[in-house]
Amino acid sequence: MLKFEKYQGAGNDFVIVSEKELIEKGIPEYGEFASQVCNRHFGIGADGLIILKYVASMPFMFFFNADGSQAPMCGNGIRCFSHYLVNNHLVAGNEFVVKTVPGDLTIRVNYDEERDDFSARVNMGKPIFNIKELINTEKEQFLREKINIDGKEIEISYIFMGTDHSVIFVDDFSDYNIDEIGEKIENYTDLFPKKVNVNFVKVYDRKRIEVITWERGAGRTLACGTGATASAVLARTFGFVDNKVNVKVPGGQLVIEYEGGENNTFMTGPSEKIAEGLYKFQR
Numbered sequence: 001m002l003k004f005e006k007y008q009g010a011g012n013d014f015v016i017v018s019e020k021e022l023i024e025k026g027i028p029e030y031g032e033f034a035s036q037v038c039n040r041h042f043g044i045g046a047d048g049l050i051i052l053k054y055v056a057s058m059p060f061m062f063f064f065n066a067d068g069s070q071a072p073m074c075g076n077g078i079r080c081f082s083h084y085l086v087n088n089h090l091v092a093g094n095e096f097v098v099k100t101v102p103g104d105l106t107i108r109v110n111y112d113e114e115r116d117d118f119s120a121r122v123n124m125g126k127p128i129f130n131i132k133e134l135i136n137t138e139k140e141q142f143l144r145e146k147i148n149i150d151g152k153e154i155e156i157s158y159i160f161m162g163t164d165h166s167v168i169f170v171d172d173f174s175d176y177n178i179d180e181i182g183e184k185i186e187n188y189t190d191l192f193p194k195k196v197n198v199n200f201v202k203v204y205d206r207k208r209i210e211v212i213t214w215e216r217g218a219g220r221t222l223a224c225g226t227g228a229t230a231s232a233v234l235a236r237t238f239g240f241v242d243n244k245v246n247v248k249v250p251g252g253q254l255v256i257e258y259e260g261g262e263n264n265t266f267m268t269g270p271s272e273k274i275a276e277g278l279y280k281f282q283r
């Protein structure tokens with residue numbers, strides 16, 4: 001039996017285990033383990049699996065989607081991972097660094113233990129606009145380009161915000177079959193060879209947007225932190241919103257703030273521990 005904890009951040013849910021536990025139990029294949037553990041019928045059920053690794057004696061967030069594919073970063077996941085680190089006394093103080101594939105990220109946590117009220121502010125790193133090596137295009141940037149999905153012309157942008165994100169600004173969500181179009185764009189590998197996350201974004205005013213995300217490797221989720229960040233970054237780049245944006249997502253609310261400079265985009269949001277226990281791994 002394998003020790004796990006489960007957390008959710010704005011409804012995006014994750015199983016968290018330590019790599020030490022996986023090694024002790026002789027589980028070598030983390031992708032296959034992720035798809036079993038995340039299965040909502042035969043496993044614990046989650047949008048993703050987070051494995052605590054140590055690199056250079058620092059906590060490293062190793063992330064897998066529910067389908068077993070690996071992803072470089074997860075915004076809601078890193079808040080939940082920070083909560084797990086705090087709960088297990090693996091970090092000291094309310095500000096610390098978590099290592100991820102795209103880089104070291106600084107987290108500031110706010111924890112009212114009595115009310116079990118936890119939120120974290122994450123420096124999300126640098127949005128990457130120059131995407132020549134990342135997707136199949138000759139263009140330097142891929143902003144407000146047109147693609148055709150089933151005869152429907154869609155204006156879409158791509159940036160790398162810790163992971164691969166496409167963003168579509170909509171007037172009305174009901175004009176789009178989000179699951180169908182989301183899945184098609186996710187798998188549009190002629191353009192996005194590593195597949196892609198798909199964010200549908202409605203701008204309400206200069207301080208408020210709403211984002212519905214179809215996630216690569218997990219389908220439609222209740223929130224995507226890197227997706228909300230990519231959406232707010234692009235909304236600001238296109239002049240739709242101010243530096244601080246409230247982002248409504250199906251599972252809650254996130255705040256994205258830009259403080260100037262290329263490395264200063266912050267995401268703030270809640271997380272909650274919802275379970276802990278022992279999992280029986282099916283070999």
Ligand SMILES: N[C@@H](CCC[C@H](N)C(=O)O)C(=O)O
Nearest residue numbers: 071074075076163224225226
């Ligand atoms: N839910 C996450 C993103 C998880 C990874 C993503 N599905 C990918 O494949 O890049 C978030 O909150 O950022």
